[in-house]
Structures are given as structure tokens and as C-alpha cells.
Amino acid sequence: MTQETPRSQTQTLITHARLATLGESPQLFEDGALLIEGETIAAIGTTAELGTRYPAAERWDAHGQLVLPAAICAHTHFYGAFARGMAIPGEPAANFPQILERLWWRLDKALTLEDVKYSALVCLVDAVRHGTTTLIDHHASPNAIEGSLDVIAEAVTQAGLRASLCYEVTDRDGPERARAGIAENVRFARRLLTAPDSAPHLGASFGLHASLTLSDETLADCVAAARELGIGFHVHVAEDVADQDDALQKAGRRVVQRFHEAGILGPNTLAIHCVHVDDDEIARLTETGTWVTHQPRSNMNNGVGVAPVEQMIRAGIRVGLGNDGFSNQMFAEMKAAYLVHKLAQRDPRAMPGDLVIRIAYAHNAQLARIFWPELTIGELSVGAAADLVFLDYHPTTPLTEGNLPWHLLFGVEASAVTATVCAGQVLMRDRKLLTLDEEEITARSRELAAKVWERLE
Numbered sequence: 318m319t320q321e322t323p324r325s326q327t328q329t330l331i332t333h334a335r336l337a338t339l340g341e342s343p344q345l346f347e348d349g350a351l352l353i354e355g356e357t358i359a360a361i362g363t364t365a366e367l368g369t370r371y372p373a374a375e376r377w378d379a380h381g382q383l384v385l386p387a388a389i390c391a392h393t394h395f396y397g398a399f400a401r402g403m404a405i406p407g408e409p410a411a412n413f414p415q416i417l418e419r420l421w422w423r424l425d426k427a428l429t430l431e432d433v434k435y436s437a438l439v440c441l442v443d444a445v446r447h448g449t450t451t452l453i454d455h456h457a458s459p460n461a462i463e464g465s466l467d468v469i470a471e472a473v474t475q476a477g478l479r480a481s482l483c484y485e486v487t488d489r490d491g492p493e494r495a496r497a498g499i500a501e502n503v504r505f506a507r508r509l510l511t512a513p514d515s516a517p518h519l520g521a522s523f524g525l526h527a528s529l530t531l532s533d534e535t536l537a538d539c540v541a542a543a544r545e546l547g548i549g550f551h552v553h554v555a556e557d558v559a560d561q562d563d564a565l566q567k568a569g570r571r572v573v574q575r576f577h578e579a580g581i582l583g584p585n586t587l588a589i590h591c592v593h594v595d596d597d598e599i600a601r602l603t604e605t606g607t608w609v610t611h612q613p614r615s616n617m618n619n620g621v622g623v624a625p626v627e628q629m630i631r632a633g634i635r636v637g638l639g640n641d642g643f644s645n646q647m648f649a650e651m652k653a654a655y656l657v658h659k660l661a662q663r664d665p666r667a668m669p670g671d672l673v674i675r676i677a678y679a680h681n682a683q684l685a686r687i688f689w690p691e692l693t694i695g696e697l698s699v700g701a702a703a704d705l706v707f708l709d710y711h712p713t714t715p716l717t718e719g720n721l722p723w724h725l726l727f728g729v730e731a732s733a734v735t736a737t738v739c740a741g742q743v744l745m746r747d748r749k750l751l752t753l754d755e756e757e758i759t760a761r762s763r764e765l766a767a768k769v770w771e772r773l774e
């Protein structure tokens with residue numbers, strides 16, 4: 318697609334929208350309008366007001382649909398897409414280490430670079446369809462490490478989405494692949510650091526699998542490499558009690574203490590899950606300003622436990638919401654977060670709806686600043702990135718800025734998304750994808766996934 322006019326000069330005025338801004342002081346505009354100028358939101362108001370002020374702008378009539386900031390996913394695995402519907406041979410896994418060994422570590426070993434590409438594309442189609450425009454990915458493909466992050470980056474760029482990428486370094490596949498994982502993180506991060514303008518919607522962190530598959534030596538090598546680049550880490554932390562048992566046995570200390578002493582924690586580091594953390598570990602995460610992300614659907618699926626999210630937030634930890642490779646329907650993840658804590662604590666007051674929405678939008682938007690320090694997302698405000706979604710949702714009860722969270726949790730489904738915009742670029746309109754060829758991606762991924770399944774011994 319060639320565009321004669323530079324993007325910064327194009328103006329699109331969305332009209333007749335029910336506009337929910339979220340953000341610090343959330344507002345709701347009935348018959349609202351929003352002006353997109355280049356990549357950003359240039360004005361917000363009523364259709365009458367902005368229609369008069371911007372008569373020359375191209376119009377996009379929302380026909381009363383609900384317009385919201387696009388969703389953000391703080392932790393995902395694009396490489397997991399080919400697991401959907403896959404039969405795992407043998408007895409069902411009885412615990413989390415068996416799930417890793419029997420499913421994920423067999424799947425990731427079977428991936429080629431083309432599989433990596435299509436697995437990512439499948440997830441990106443899902444993200445555009447369901448209005449998630451910013452994704453923080455954690456990648457593994459032990460037999461196709463070098464260049465894997467470039468392949469994913471290319472898919473993300475083609476989709477028109479925003480993503481931060483990293484490779485999960487681990488010792489489980491031997492020292493050579495551990496070194497290759499380190500090299501891939503370094504190579505990709507350096508590529509972005511040396512030419513930041515070449516890929517403004519990509520970010521990088523230093524990926525580590527988890528304490529239970531990392532030796533002290535490898536950890537030290539990773540810390541040295543990440544320090545030189547000035548980037549933080551993205552690592553699973555105490556997802557299952559097995560991670561704590563391993564750390565106590567191997568290092569004589571708990572996971573967070575081990576990572577703290579190794580120099581992994583800090584304000585640019587994402588500690589994923591933190592299901593099994595004690596008071597001392599919560600204090601260390603707080604002191605170091607380390608981010609935690611919560612993935613309730615994954616935790617329930619793996620039967621690993623319930624993360625003490627509210628306790629961590631009360632302690633001052635910043636907690637975001639990810640999907641851990643589940644569908645990119647973040648409304649479903651929000652619902653899971655809303656429900657699971659009530660059940661686990663047998664208290665309907667646990668994890669209130671406004672807190673869920675704050676975690677999913679405000680916290681995740683702040684987390685994204687690790688990778689894009691100037692970026693404002695997760696809210697519709699003047700100067701924020703034009704990342705938004707249209708939802709074919711017409712409330713049957715009063716909708717106000719105050720009760721919006723409960724409409725999102727009880728009424729809205731991701732399937733109601735009809736349009737997705739990322740950084741001013743329209744990626745889906747009237748449910749039609751504009752940047753990705755869904756039919757081709759679906760057909761090719763089915764062929765590739767079948768071959769991957771065959772290769773799983």
C-alpha cells in the first residue's frame with residue numbers, strides 16, 4: 318500500500334460513538350467524536366462540537382458503537398498457538414513440571430522458523446480481531462533460535478501491532494542453546510537500540526525461562542549482557558511451588574531472593590505469575606520496583622494456585638495483566654481475574670471490578686513504558702496513541718463512567734469488536750482485516766501445525 322500524503326497529515330474524525338475514555342478521570346461521551354491525526358488522538362468531544370471544528374477531516378461514523386482504548390497484553394507466548402487441540406500422548410500430566418515436559422518443551426523443540434512465523438501470525442490475527450494492540454511476548458524455539466525474534470518482529474510489523482520481544486534463555490537444552498538464547502536476545506535488542514526509528518513499534522527485553530531451568534553461571538552471563546544493553550528481564554517467577562522447591566534445593570534460597578541477589582530485579586523487569594511468593598519476596602519485589610504480571614486463565618488451567626494479587630498491590634507492587642498464550646481476548650482474561658479471587662477467597666468483595674479494569678488498562682499502559690517511554694495508551698486522551706476499538710455493544714441498562722467496569726466484565730465480549738486501530742492505522746474495519754491475510758494464514762498454519770504434531774516424537 319502506498320500513501321501519497323504523509324501519515325502525520327491525515328485526519329480522521331470518528332463520529333457518533335459512545336466514547337469511554339478510561340484513564341485518570343474517565344469520561345463517557347454519548348454521541349462522542351474523536352479526531353485521529355497521524356498516530357495520535359488530536360481531539361475528543363461530541364460529534365456536534367468536533368464536526369464543526371474539523372469540517373475537512375475524513376469521517377468515520379461509528380453508528381453508536383462503544384469506542385474504548387485498545388487492550389494491552391503484558392505477557393504472552395506467540396509460539397504456543399499450534400498447541401490448540403493437540404493430543405498429548407501418554408497419561409495426563411499430573412503437575413506443572415509434567416505439563417512443561419510433556420507439552421511445551423516438546424512443542425517448542427519441534428518449531429522451525431516458518432512455524433515460528435505462522436504461530437505468531439495466528440496470534441496476531443487473534444489480537445487484531447479482538448482489539449489487543451500491544452503485546453509483550455516471551456519466545457522459545459530451541460531448534461530455531463537465531464533470527465527467531467526477527468521473524469516474529471516482521472510478522473508484528475506486517476500486522477501493524479506493537480510488541481516487545483525476547484527469547485527465553487534456559488539451560489534445559491544444553492549449554493550451546495543457552496548461549497544461543499543469550500546471543501539472540503543481545504542481537505535483537507542491539508538491532509533496535511542502534512536504529513530505534515526503524516521499528517518504533519517494537520521493543521526488547523532480556524528473556525529468561527524460569528529459575529528452575531537456569532544455573533547460576535547462565536544467570537550471571539545474562540545479567541552481564543543485559544547490563545551492557547541497559548535493558549530489563551522478562552521471566553517466569555514462582556509460577557508453581559516446584560520453582561520454589563528447586564531454588565531452595567539448588568541455591569538454598571527462594572526464587573525472588575535468588576533473582577534479587579543475581580541482579581535480575583528492578584523497574585524494567587517483568588516477574589511473571591508470582592503465584593507462590595512469601596512476605597519477604599513481596600517486600601523485595603516492592604523495594605526494587607519490579608513489575609509483576611497476572612495470568613489467571615493459565616494459572617487455573619495448570620492448577621498451580623492463585624497469585625496474591627491484591628496483597629502485592631497493597632504492598633506497592635505494580636501488577637499488570639497478561640494471557641500467557643491463551644487467546645488474545647483480554648476481556649476474557651479480565652473476567653477470569655474478576656472471578657477467580659472471589660472463589661479462592663470465598664469472598665465476593667475480593668478483586669473488585671474497578672481494580673480489574675485499572676490493572677488491565679492503567680497498569681498495563683504504564684508497564685508498556687518500559688519499552689516505549691513516551692507512549693500513552695490504555696486511555697483515550699489528547700496526545701495519547703490512537704489505539705482504539707469499536708464494540709458492537711448497546712447497553713440494556715444505564716451505562717456511566719462509574720459503572721463501565723461492570724459493563725466490561727458482565728456485558729462485553731471480545732467478539733463484539735468490529736474495528737481495531739493501532740497508532741492511527743486501521744487494522745480491522747467492519748470485522749474485515751486490512752493488514753493480514755487471515756485465509757492464507759489459517760490454511761498455512763494448519764499444514765504446518767499438522768507437521769509439528771507429527772514431529773513430536
Ligand SMILES: [Zn+2]
Pocket residue numbers: 392393394455553589641
Ligand atoms: Zn508464560
